[in-house]
Amino acid sequence: MKKITYIFIIIGVFSVSAFAQDKGSVFIENATLVTVTDDIIENGDILITNGVITQIGTDLSAPAGVTVIDGTGKFVMPGIIDAHSHLNTVSTNEARNPVTAEVTMEESIDPNEVSIYRALAGGVTSIHLMHGSANVIGGQGETLKLRYGSTQDGMRFDGAKRTIKFALGENPTRVHGQGNGILPRTRMGVEQIIRSHFDEALDYRVKREAYLSAKQKYESDRRGRTAPPVPVAKNLRYDVLNDIIDGEILVHCHSYRADEILMLMRVFNDYGIKNYTFQHANEAFKVAPEIAKNGAYTSVFADWWAYKFEVYYSTAFNATILNENGVTNSINSDSNELIRHLNHEAAKTVRYGQTSEADALKMITINPAMQLGIADKVGSLEVGKQGDIAIWSGHPLSIYSKVEQTYIDGTKYFDLANDPVDMRIDISSDDNYEESFTTGFIKGREADACMSDVFQLIQE
């Protein structure tokens, strides 16, 4: 009998993958709806049809055949969005060159990482899977929906803007300057790396376009009087840098100190780059008005600091100060442990800085959605948006509340009432039960998650 039970559980686990890409329909009635972009709706109903929110209000009726959830006493809010995560990377840092714009986390997704399920249990539905901070210009990011049990392609967030990681300060100077004796060794060098690479990219574009134009002319000249051009090879790195300059890629920049934050804004103004986000930004509170004036965003920790020298000057009021100054700010995790309770991290802004509950919730929903270019699709409960939601047992900012169910595109990916004892997938026949259990388990807050695999490399 016991064996039959477990086989049933396993079938349940793998059935996740069977419907991983499906769009679901569900009707939740009589719940408190935390819309985020509008007022809270008491005793509200919400209908998700084929993955899209189609009705929000009170006294609605469930269409025939749609699953009905009794939301009495529950809170429904948009799925949490983590703007800074390395949750399921295959590798995080291509740390061998100060500029690696050509690499992309799109090709470093592990869809089988059990931490995805744990994040779902914290009400998270989307993450920004980021390159690490070893390089001044690191790799491109990938925004994911946490469709656990799906494929690496199946996890991608269709229509999300392209992003890229920049990093200032100690990490790139330590890895490349101190580590390899090359630029950048100082913060001045970091600026120079950015400027010189943008200039090289612009120069390349001129040459490449001239070549393509001459080639077209040569190939269309049937009389053979035109000389062929010397080919200029497509350059993946420079193409990406030009896409940044053209506004097609959103920059998310690892940064801590106020002076380097100001530096990057000067550089970006020189190149006409807009719509960028400072990640971590522990000293952003010092230059909040300047950040607001430049229309830049911030994505910060609630109260995590002092893990290296440049992160000592920090305050738990950072998020509140930024918010009060009109900066669109999000609270992120950068950690496979913190991501499970980003609601608590947002709640700290209420506790420390008396930020309004509404604004605190924006910091883990619509604000990160704006920073990732997906605010037209998720981040709030609005008709027409995608059905990425979480049902909470109580107010999401309460320490006592738990996530009861998490939906992506109207499909349920987490259910506290049906939470199997072991949700690991893609187990190998030579895995060791003890070891694979412990290595897969959450180790707590890592000192500097953005650098994790670089430290491993150094130790080799």
Add this chain to the structure above:
Amino acid sequence: MNIRNIVAGLAILVLVTFSEKATGQDAPAHAITNVTIHLASGETLSNSDIVWRNGIIVDIGSDLDIPFDVYTIDGGDSLHVFPGLIDGLATWGSPEQPRNLPNLEDPGNPPYDRAGVQPERKPVHYLNEDKSISAAMKAGFTLVGLGLDGQMLPGQVQPFNLSSEQLTEAHLFSTSIGLQGSFDTAPGGWGSGAYPSTQMGVMAYFRQLMYDAAALQEHMNYFEKHPDMPQPEHSEVLEALFPLINADIPLIFEVDSKEEIERLFRLQDEFGFKTILVGARKAAPLAEELKNRNISVIASLDVNDKPKWMTDAEKESKDSENDKDGEDKSEESDELSEEEITFRAKQEAAWNSETQNIRSLIDSGVSVGFSSAGLSVKDLQSKITLLVDEGVLTTTELLKMMTHTNADILGLSNRVGDLKVGMGAHLILTTGPLFEKGTKIHTHVSQGVINDFMEN
């Protein structure tokens, strides 16, 4: 002497000259007679003979007219002849990877070799003597696709006839049949390593190589027609990629996991190259896609052994049949936590899936050959026994994988992979059915070169 006699004399002279030429330049023929001949398809020819000359099979069947100059091995009615086995990709004889690499001044812009990019290398120029080759010969292998140890693009794959531990140009079966590839990162640790150091870096680097090679090829084409334009700078590395860009040869790519194979698909979609998978130990979920893309697999037989708890349970089950005192042992398994019981169920499913990998690929219509891919010949027999005992593959299927299908995948099936007139004499004389315990290789013939193992 009249004219008629002179003409007749000249005619005889010419005839003698030509007939002397016909036999004088040919090596003596060889034959194995009175044996059961097994073709790659599994079909058998009993009481048959096979004859070859100059490395090529010239006759096969029963009651043959054996040439007068033949050197004959008599099978005595009890021996068997099989087509010689082919290993799709091995790195026997490859020089060891350099150790203690010097640190680079600029690890972000390494020379090609330090990035793991050496597509210009041909194994024939690098091979060392290797006892693995004689071990493989004794296991029945007569031909191998040889590559080199390395990283992203270690070199070209060349087919060699196996008749010596030291392979040279004399053993080459044909020109290069592909480029070897993998997602392996640049060599070296933190101090001496270089870009690319991650799989995403390898993918980006590969793309840039293809762009650079395409530009160089275009430049060279232009220059050929317009010698008055600036001369292209030759690059043996980039030029070695031209056949890949032009889809003339495949990328013979070592990859196991589903996710990595999907990443290879991305590169293939972008550049349109041909590819053959090596290893592919977890490729089954992508079988349909492989079939649709017409991608063949030279599979590894290196399936994992059963998890210990599974073999213990089987042993306990057998013991309990003979031992009524088995109740204590079943109590022990009840003490497992729910997590561990669940884990074991998943692990058992994983083992079944891994073991059935090749079966799933074949059943989906994927062409599956064989590559030792690092598996020693010593371990090969135990893996074959496991796959046959578990009912995954029959010995006939294994024979076909290791002969005709492998030759077909490598583009050599018009010359090797079966026993037919006109094909290279790659065959083995055995004391019994192939892959069965106790069967020994009596004689090994690679492109006509004989090794008699019973003499040693």
